[in-house]
Structures are given as structure tokens and as C-alpha cells.
Amino acid sequence: MPTTPATPRPSARPASVVNAEIRGLVEAGGLGSDEYELLLVEWEAAVRSEGLRSDVTKAA
Template structure:
């Protein structure tokens, strides 16, 4: 897993990351390093959006 940046920038919207995940699933790349990294990014974005909405 890549190191966490000292000053993380704004997360991309979860919906954008979700589209990339869907594309990887459709192309059969489930389980790839890119897929797993996107899942981690999606969770962080979803949490940030949820926290921001509260």
C-alpha cells in the first residue's frame, strides 16, 4: 500500500472512484493492485463525504 501523504489533498468524489471500480470489474481486473487501491480510496472518500454531510 502506498504511504499516506503528510498533507493529503481533497479526496476525489466517491462516485468518481466508484465508476473506475465498476470499469475494472467489467474488464475482469477484480483483485488487481489498482482495484484494491481504488477500494481503499473509495472508503476514504465515502467516509469524508459522510462526515462532511453530518
């Protein structure tokens, strides 16, 4: 059975960029929206990949 090559994933955006987007969404009243939830997941992944776990402030 042939295998398909893994689809290359786009490089993750920096946590600071995602955090800024989260803050903007919250200011616009988007807290709790689907977009907000997706951004939180993206932010968590960025924090992990950047090794910021111990010195990062919580996202908005």
C-alpha cells in the same frame, strides 16, 4: 530538532467518481488486482469524508 511541515494531501475524489472507476476496472477483468484494492481503499475514505455511510450502495 526542526520539524518539516506536513505535506499537503490532494483533495479526495468523490466516492461516485472512484466507484465508477472501480466498476470500469471490474468490467475490464481487473477484479482482485492491486489497482482494484487501492481503489477500494480510496472509495472507503471518500465515503467516510462525504458522510455517505448510511445511504451508500456497496462499490462494485
